[in-house]
Amino acid sequence: MITDLLATKRDAAELSGEEIRSLIEGFVRGDVADYQMSAFAMAVRINGMTDAETSALTAAMVDSGDCFDRLTDRPRLDKHSTGGVGDKISLILAPLLAAAGAEVPMISGRGLGHTGGTLDKLESIPGFQIDLSAARRNEVLKQVGACIVGADASIAPGDRRLYALRDVTATIDSIPLITASILSKKLAATLDALLIDVKVGRGAFMTSVEQAESLARSLIRVGTDSGLPTAAILSDMNQPLGRSIGNANEVNESLDVLDGGGPDEVRELTLASAEILLVQGGLATDVDQARSVLTRLLDDGSAMEKFQQMVHAQGGRLPERLALADAHVITAPESGTIAQIDAIELARIVAVMGGGRQKVDDVIDATVGLDVHGRVGSRVETGQPIATLYQDGEPDVRYIQRVHEAIVIRQQQVEKRPLLIRRYPFE
Known part of the structure; x- marks a missing residue:
């Protein structure tokens, strides 16, 4: 009973x-x-739960629904991020891996609260469809090598129903339940290798390295036990990833990286993630070879071409850049060094402006957002731009004040924060 x-x-x-x-x-x-x-x-x-219980829960959730078909012999690779502010890596990684010869059936989610959702970002592209039939999804994967879709009702319905209960019963942060939820959808995608990017810091669900490492170890153990080679990295989320926060805004920054430019930290995390997956999937002998291949594919336009193909195949019309709301520059009130960038506070500002949702059925304004012009440890002078607020009409002074409070400037020198905190295997 x-x-x-x-x-x-x-x-x-x-x-x-x-x-x-x-x-x-x-x-x-x-x-x-x-x-x-x-x-x-x-x-x-x-x-x-024990690892055996978590593995059993994961398998039961997978078997509660359908799995993706395999129509090619290309290595099937994917990455999952636990969510963070300005995290647009999936938009770059999927086409980059496809350009390298992999197949990437990426099941992504929407944003809720302070974390942005990959699907929301993609839906800021006119016409982009995240709900594809199984037949159409298979066709896109076969032709392009990558697709990014939402989980339909046939994929791990046990997890879908349980997640809805966890959201209203204060059980979201259970490591066994997180592990089973993530892996059930990835196993349903019939992957050959998976990389987990566990975010750590104030702008992430895991605020300490100890919490993040516990989750990473659980995912690696249960994923491997389930027959899915799983690796993990821990990356810093005490400041936004990259310059841009917002939906269309983050797509534009992704296009910059796919063009061979963009913020160094976004490019670096993309390459660090992709090189592990290429080695896992047998498409490179070691990370050095993988890095060389991936760098070339970013710089010669191959990854951008794959992204354009994916967007077109999923019904989207990709302009050179997506339109944003009116830009309002925010300047430094004093000279000094950026000592702190409160990622979660900046994300909340964007959400309140309409760029995020507090409830699942909230409608998003893709054009609002923020750019942050600097990283922790950057030197700024009085009057130098430190942020740009994207909001139509006159800027709301409350938001400007909150940006000034979130970007803390000190007189003393501040060390720059490392982007990558841990890599699998953990020593």
């Missing part, structure tokens, strides 16, 4: 794989009530 399973987990005892499978199957059929599954999620949040 379901009450016996709940009591077992309530008492911090281990469930068998068969018990976990029957729980998920009953939940998807409707035999297990939402309040019972909420109780299970809370018991897991409090007592945790």
